[in-house]
Amino acid sequence: APSRRFFVLGNWKMNVNASRIESLSRLLSEVKLDRKTEFVVGCPSCYLSHARSLLPSHVAVAAQNCYKVARGNFSGEVSPAMVQECGAEWIILGHPERRTIFGETDDLIAQKVTHALSAGAKVVACVVERAEDRESQLTEAALARQMQALAPAVTDWSRVVLAFEALWASGTGVLATPSQVQEVLYMLREWLRLNVGSHVAETTRIIYAGSVSAATCQELASLDDLDGFLVGSAALKPDLVSIVNARH
Ligand code: PEP
Structure with missing residues (x-):
């Protein structure tokens, strides 16, 4: 809907190194990005400062995870304060890979969100x-269960974007209509x-997340209840530019 600013998060996952970030940032600096879109790039924690220093200032940076407390004896974890200090304005929480590969529960994700x-x-x-x-x-029951855990954890909805990931249409070659x-x-x-x-x-x-590409984004971008995309594999390609500009 027009009153909600279009939002695109290109998540690099664990698929970039310093030089790849340099070339992707160069690409994103040279192209025309629709400034009506709020555009965020999901970056591995160790490269947040690097990405922040290279990306155009209107492109925000997101961490892909963080822990549920500010500091302490939690080897291998990083806190929201730490990733913010490295340039991340946003944090992705409850990504399906965190849930399925790393066993994060609805309850842990809720604590991280708070x-x-x-x-x-x-x-x-x-x-x-x-x-x-x-x-x-x-589907409805599964989403309700996740929302019941999430919603009470949200103290300020104005700083939350809700991403719906169709796991069956992510990296599977099956497209959601x-x-x-x-x-x-x-x-x-x-x-x-x-x-x-x-x-x-x-x-x-x-x-929406699930194999969004330059080829599919335009048709989806006009849906009544869709306010943007979370993009995985296409975030590593020039496709990302078409997706940011999908509401043109
Ligand atoms: C994802 O895993 O969050 C995702 C959206 O990936 P892809 O776009 O590659 O399906």
Whole structure:
């Protein structure tokens, strides 16, 4: 909807090194990016400062994870305050890879969201639909379970973007149709309306993730309840520029 600013997060995951960040940042500095789009790049923690120093100032940087407290004996973890000091304005939490590969639970993700917001960060909070949810028509129940854990953890919805990831359409070659995407985004907005409030439902950006590419973004960008994209593999390619500009 026009009142919600279009939001694109290109997540580099663990697929970049210093020189790749240099070439991707050069690309993003040279092309025309629609400034009406809020554009964020998800960067490995150790390269946040590097990316921040190379990207155009209107492109924000996101960490891809963080821990649920500010400091302490938690080897290998980084806190929201630390990633913010390295240039990350945003933090991705509950990414499906964190959930499935690293076993993060709804409860842990909720605690991370509360702490990240209290530390002043902005959060892209992910909820996930698995293939088996869809096959057994349990999508609504699966999303409600994740939202029930997430929503009470959100102390400031104005700093949260909700990302819906169709896991069955991510890196699988199976594409979600626009009507499948719209149906779930509507479901999530209705969940917010009924369980949080109509203002939050109307103002919160809900973005879609799952094999979004230059070829598919335009058709999806016009969906009523879609406010942008979370992009994985296409974030490593010039495709990302078309996706940022998908509302042209
Ligand atoms: C993702 O894993 O969050 C993702 C959206 O990846 P892709 O765009 O490659 O499906």
